[in-house]
Amino acid sequence: MSRAADPRSGARSVARKLALQALYQLQLNDAPWQDLLKDFSTEEDMARADREYFDEIVRAVVETRADLDTRLATWVDRPPQDLDPVEHAVLLIGVHELAQRPDVPWRVVVNEAVSLTRRFGATDAHKYVNAVLDRAARELRPHEH
Numbered sequence: 596m597s598r599a600a601d602p603r604s605g606a607r608s609v610a611r612k613l614a615l616q617a618l619y620q621l622q623l624n625d626a627p628w629q630d631l632l633k634d635f636s637t638e639e640d641m642a643r644a645d646r647e648y649f650d651e652i653v654r655a656v657v658e659t660r661a662d663l664d665t666r667l668a669t670w671v672d673r674p675p676q677d678l679d680p681v682e683h684a685v686l687l688i689g690v691h692e693l694a695q696r697p698d699v700p701w702r703v704v705v706n707e708a709v710s711l712t713r714r715f716g717a718t719d720a721h722k723y724v725n726a727v728l729d730r731a732a733r734e735l736r737p738h739e740h
Contacts, residue, residue: 606645608707611688613644614652615711618684621657628657655695656687663690670730681716682724689728693735701732701739 616638617631631653635641641649656663664675667690675683689708692699705728712721733740 604703606643607648608710609640609644610646610649610652611707611711612714613638613640613649614656614688615681615684615715617649617653618656618687619680619715622680622683628654631657652688652691656691659691660687663687663694666690666694666731667727670727670734679717679720682712682720685712685716685724686727689724690731690735693728693731697736701736705729705732 613635617635620626620634621628621631632650635649635653664687667675667686671678671686675686678686685708688711689704692704693701696704705725708728709721709725712724716724
């Protein structure tokens with residue numbers, strides 16, 4: 596089934612967008628992941644999102660953030676905590692998906708991350724995110740790359 600024909604793809608894109616917003620918020624005000632799920636459950640876009648996918652991304656990224664940042668540190672040019680919060684959140688989602696969601700093709704992970712960064716990040720941040728996730732995909736998904 597092509598990605599365009601997969602009805603989950605749009606709902607997952609919305610889930611990623613909401614997860615980005617939740618993880619951005621978390622970087623500004625630390626909170627338990629359960630609070631983020633509750634706070635974002637009433638977001639207007641949640642009705643169009645894959646709620647289970649949103650919940651999984653937020654929970655997994657929060658619970659494994661130290662490990663994700665350790666991995667991320669090998670692909671970025673500065674400590675992960677020094678990254679722009681939008682870029683950091685997008686990269687955490689991307690590395691999580693590359694490492695834990697083999698059902699999502701690496702190109703989809705990268706394209707979704709670049710799209711989110713174009714929308715919410717700094718002017719050329721999408722180029723940086725693309726390069727970092729391409730390096731990550733080569734290591735985490737060598738059989739696909």
